[in-house]
Amino acid sequence: MARFAAGDDAALAEVYDLGSPAVFTFLLHLARDRSLAEDLTQETFLRIHRARGLYRPGASVLPWAYTIARRLFLDSVRSRRSEVRQNFDHDSEPFTPHGGGGASPSAEELLADAELAQAVDEALAKIPEAQASAFRLLKGEGLSIAEVASIMGTSKGSVKLRAHRAYLALRGLLGHRFFGRSEEGAPSVPGAASGERQGQ
Amino acid sequence: MSITHRPSSGARDRFLQAAARQPVSRPRTWLRRVCLAALASMVWLLTMLSFLGIRRDWHDLPAPAVTATMVALLAAALLASAIGLARGRAMVGTTTESLSLAAWGVPLLLLLLVVVVDPGGTPTAAAPDKLVLHAWPCGLLTLLIALPLMGIALLVLRGLTLSRPRLAGACLGLAAATWAHLLIRVHCAVGGPGHAVLGHLLPLLPLMLLGAWAMRRR
Numbered sequence: 001m002a003r004f005a006a007g008d009d010a011a012l013a014e015v016y017d018l019g020s021p022a023v024f025t026f027l028l029h030l031a032r033d034r035s036l037a038e039d040l041t042q043e044t045f046l047r048i049h050r051a052r053g054l055y056r057p058g059a060s061v062l063p064w065a066y067t068i069a070r071r072l073f074l075d076s077v078r079s080r081r082s083e084v085r086q087n088f089d090h091d092s093e094p095f096t097p098h099g100g101g102g103a104s105p106s107a108e109e110l111l112a113d114a115e116l117a118q119a120v121d122e123a124l125a126k127i128p129e130a131q132a133s134a135f136r137l138l139k140g141e142g143l144s145i146a147e148v149a150s151i152m153g154t155s156k157g158s159v160k161l162r163a164h165r166a167y168l169a170l171r172g173l174l175g176h177r178f179f180g181r182s183e184e185g186a187p188s189v190p191g192a193a194s195g196e197r198q199g200q
Numbered sequence: 201m202s203i204t205h206r207p208s209s210g211a212r213d214r215f216l217q218a219a220a221r222q223p224v225s226r227p228r229t230w231l232r233r234v235c236l237a238a239l240a241s242m243v244w245l246l247t248m249l250s251f252l253g254i255r256r257d258w259h260d261l262p263a264p265a266v267t268a269t270m271v272a273l274l275a276a277a278l279l280a281s282a283i284g285l286a287r288g289r290a291m292v293g294t295t296t297e298s299l300s301l302a303a304w305g306v307p308l309l310l311l312l313l314v315v316v317v318d319p320g321g322t323p324t325a326a327a328p329d330k331l332v333l334h335a336w337p338c339g340l341l342t343l344l345i346a347l348p349l350m351g352i353a354l355l356v357l358r359g360l361t362l363s364r365p366r367l368a369g370a371c372l373g374l375a376a377a378t379w380a381h382l383l384i385r386v387h388c389a390v391g392g393p394g395h396a397v398l399g400h401l402l403p404l405l406p407l408m409l410l411g412a413w414a415m416r417r418r
Contacts, residue, residue: 007227012219016212024207038211045215046222051359053225056287063290068361150290153363155297 005055015061016045022141023065029121029136030073030129040076044069063143066151070133077129123173127166134159135166225359233356234285240352245383248345255389268317269385276306277378284371285356293362294371302371306378307404314396318385331394338388338399345380346373346407354414365415373411377404 004011023044027037047068048061124132130152137148138159148163149156258266283302286294293299353372362368381400388399 005227013212013216016215020212020215021204021206025205028205038207041207042211042215042218046218047359047361049219049224050222051225051361053227053229054287054291054360056230056291059287059289059291061291064292064361067290067292067363071361146295147290149296150288150292150363153292153296153367155295 001055001061002057005052005057012049015048019061019065020045022062023069026066026136026141027069027073029124029140030070030133031076032121032125036076040069040072043072060147062141063147063151066137066141066143067153070151074129119174120170123170124166126173127169131162131166131169134162135170138163230287237352237356241349241379244348244352245345245379249383249386252341252383252387254386257389258386265317269313270382272309272313272317273378273382273385276309277375277382280306280371280375280378281353284368284375285353287360291360293360293364293368296364296367299364299367299371303367303374303408306374307401310378310381310401310404311397314401315393318391318393318396331392331398334390335395335399335402338384338390338395339403341387342377342380342384342400342403343407345383346376346403349376349379350407350411350414354411357415362415365417366412369411369413369415370408371411372415373407373409374404376411377407 001011001015004015020041024037024041027040027044028034031037031040044065048065124135133152134148137143137151138145143151145156145159149159152159152162154162280302283294283298286298288294350373353376354369357368357372380403384400390399
């Protein structure tokens with residue numbers, strides 16, 4: 001990013017390749033529409049590209065990108081509120097796990113992961129955007145509370161509260177489906193389990 | 201939850217083509233903008249000061265009160281400017297806590313200052329019916345001085361996506377109003393807390409609202 005900010009045009013593709021998967025995944029979970037997520041990802045990186053002369057050396061790029069992405073998503077929701085949720089196709093590619101290289105998990109594990117990811121996505125779509133985003137950024141993207149607070153424009157305490165409420169909501173929404181199954185021997189839900197701990 | 205998706209290669213190509221057509225800010229744009237903004241603001245304030253002039257009773261005022269007022273106003277103006285213009289570690293502006301502290305703390309500090317410490321002049325408190333009459337020219341002048349300052353500050357933040365744009369805008373309005381307050385305090389010889397609150401301090405409210413409105417889409 002430092003080379004890019006200093007005017008190295010060749011670094012643009014590198015910045016996009018490094019940052020776009022995280023931003024695209026975040027937007028895909030928010031928008032639940034692949035083409036919209038691609039458009040918003042493109043606009044996010046175009047804004048970063050235009051503002052690269054304003055970049056502060058050493059600053060974190062991803063929180064900045066997430067902030068722009070989230071703002072663009074909220075703007076798009078305002079302009080086409082009724083369409084966003086309806087465009088989601090449960091069987092579409094985004095919610096199928098991609099097979100990576102290296103040690104490959106078993107088919108059963110992959111299936112369980114995919115099922116869990118889809119269930120969590122569906123549950124998060126039912127709770128307020130602010131809570132779902134706080135949860136995704138903290139648990140899905142692994143950002144710190146301070147970074148999530150920066151992205152969402154709120155205090156650290158508020159981020160903790162939103163994530164905790166998301167945990168509780170997920171537990172309520174997924175509890176019957178997964179806790180019931182885990183008693184029968186199916187895999188448990190790590191997020192819901194930690195939510196249970198936090199809820200005490 | 202940890203599954204990562206990638207945009208299609210077609211989206212990547214479209215992005216690179218679109219980026220090639222975009223105007224790009226030059227390296228160190230931020231530094232240049234801040235320096236130019238500081239210079240322009242200084243020129244504007246000095247021009248207005250030379251135009252308005254220093255109050256007639258300046259040398260008769262109690263030195264400790266004048267010093268305390270000027271130092272406090274300068275500190276408040278610098279603090280609000282720094283917080284309003286900062287990009288933050290994650291390039292998304294100052295933290296919400298800092299912005300809220302500035303937006304609430306600085307006006308309270310200024311209120312305390314004009315009520316308790318502010319050096320007096322010809323008091324208008326004895327004639328409450330003339331309080332507003334004396335105060336509105338100062339209020340108007342404060343707005344006139346502050347508006348260009350706020351415009352300059354907004355230009356500095358052009359192109360940045362902030363996490364709390366409205367709050368940052370309010371902070372910039374506050375900073376501009378505080379700089380204007382500093383100048384008016386040097387110029388205006390009318391004393392009394394009532395006049396200071398109405399004429400010098402109150403204009404910060406519309407300026408904060410205007411700043412928040414101007415930044416709503418960032």
